[in-house]
Amino acid sequence: MLSALLVMAGIAIVLGAVLGYAAIRFHVEGNPLVDKIDAVLPQTQCGQCGYPGCRPYAEAIAKGEADINLCPPGGEDGIHKLADLLGKEFKPFGGNAHPKPKAVAFIDENLCIGCTLCFQACPVDAIAGAAKQMHTIIASECTGCELCVEPCPVDCISMLTIEEKVANWKWKYPIYALKPAS
């Protein structure tokens, strides 16, 4: 009886030690789920979800505070990916959150007064310029977040929808034309 208890206790101690060691040895900083969610988000850093950037939104989803249907730039596709990742049900966009076509900001350089407010607002440093110098958008880096539009005191920033060109054209989903039976 006593020996059985000792054996069981001994095993428990050994296993506990192994587990304790493993917890220290293989310790992971932060929540790895946040990284996975962040990788799915489109990184526009636009704040349309109500969080100040993609990572804070990812953290909120990981904690279960935020819904998965708050990211319009990610599109419905993004919701599907988040649903797959988190094992949740797909949820359509709610309220006034709707995906828009992709766009880049454009500064009308004739109107720009060089106030630097827009590039302080830009989350990805995609605006070049200096105080009292004309500013311009680095189109290849612009994520289309629209955060620069609001601060501009002279309303010289507009969002230009990215047009379909030969270089970015995509094959469409096949559809069959229905012909009326003659």
Place this chain on the structure above:
Amino acid sequence: MRTLFKFHGGIHPPGNKAQSTQHGIARAPLPSRLVIPFRQHAGDVARPAVRVGERVLKGQLIGTPSGFISSAVHAPTSGTVAAIDMQPLPHPSGLSDLCATLIPDGNEEWVARTPLDYRNIPAEELRHLLRMSGVVGLGGAVFPSDLKLRPLRAHPNKHITTLILNGAECEPWITCDDMLMRERAAEIVQGAEMLRFMLEASEVLIGIEDNKPEALAALRQAVALAGLAFEVIAVPTIYPGGGAKQLIRVLTGLEVPSGKLPTDIGVQCFNVATVYGAWRAIAHGEPLVSRIVTVTGNVRQARNYEALIGTPLAELLALGEPLPDTDRYIMGGPMMGMELPSLDIPLVKGGNCIIAASDQLLPPPPPALPCIRCTRCAQVCPADLQPMDLFWFAQARDFGKAQEFSLFDCIECGACAYVCPSHIPLVQYYRFAKSEIRAREQDKLAADKARIRYEFREYRIERDKREKAERLAAREKVAAAPAAGTADAARQEILAAMERAKQQAAAASPKNTDRLTPQQQAEIAEIEKRRAHIRELARSGVEHHKE
């Protein structure tokens, strides 16, 4: 006799090649205007190098390559540039792209051409010449040829052992390569020797389908005349035997691994028309300004024409006199070609064939029915894929799964759709899935870049804040130190600096004032007098002002 190998699957559609091989290649008459797109090659669009209103000569560079994968564009004839704007292209999207419109003057006046001997030129310079001559793959992919002739960077000690010339021309109706081989075999062979020299390949294989006995005979004769050890090989006629991977398999028995290039197994493959173009570019100094194009289908007179790049397709097709019941036009063959939105578009480097189609000649496919999983598509797939599964995943937009099933090994040959008893447009589904996957990869790259920039910005803001705080703390420390002593020290410093400046001023004396001629001294005196007068005036003026 070389042992030939087989690739999986393949089909035998009716060839329909006899119609357009009755007559030799004819030169298409000079069109009324030429529209030359700046993007006729895979990769980045060429940059316009001419202005509107400028007169250009035949073969003059009008578009310089920009970017790594790019090629040059040339004026196909002499004339005046009437416009540089967006014009519709032969592209499945029907979208417009940047084009130059050229009004020919009818003189066909060439720029200065410099024929070169490739043997005296380093391979690197030859590649540059090919790039600047606009030589791209004329088999359909229009990939810049100079890039295919580079030494293998991934494996520096390995190199191409086998050069394959692709003269299979497996697609029905098309005969432009066949006629080129029949009529210009000698130059193809010389071009092949040039490419072999550039690649330092040890063997050259010329693969031609056995339904072209005339071309086979012509090339065999040309090889014998040139005294070269090239092998001209008749390969069995089966579609798509002209696919690069399929031809390599048949000729060498080697299989290009999934996701790899032929160069990874020491083989490089060129279309015969590309080889001919490369030869003309180097040995005759003629950039690629024309190509052979088959005009066939529902026409009175099917034939091959040597036409200038940029010729409006309407003018080209009119040469064949289309029959009245023609209702649509196809560029390329019936298997892989595309229906043209209109004929108001130009001939491009990749345009090998124009087919006038009617419902009788090429009946449109009946409405698609559900897939019955008969696996006939899998039996004919030359890439050994499972087309019915790829269709299933593409239809469900399950792109990850489609990629797992090697979607990107699909060569879009259309053999699966040809045999499909349900008439499902399978290739369209694959193209849709492929371009969606590519777009998503682009988005992913853009998102990763944005993340890095965002994180760096956060770090920078944090760092600036910290540095500012540190500077402020340092300044406060200085300010907190006893004030009286420092003020005195500062005054001392200022006084010392003033003293130093005074000494410097005293030590400075005007240079080159010794050994002057009396005339110069008189001039100096004059100037000094004027200066004194001005000083006087200024002083009195100031005083005047004060009053």
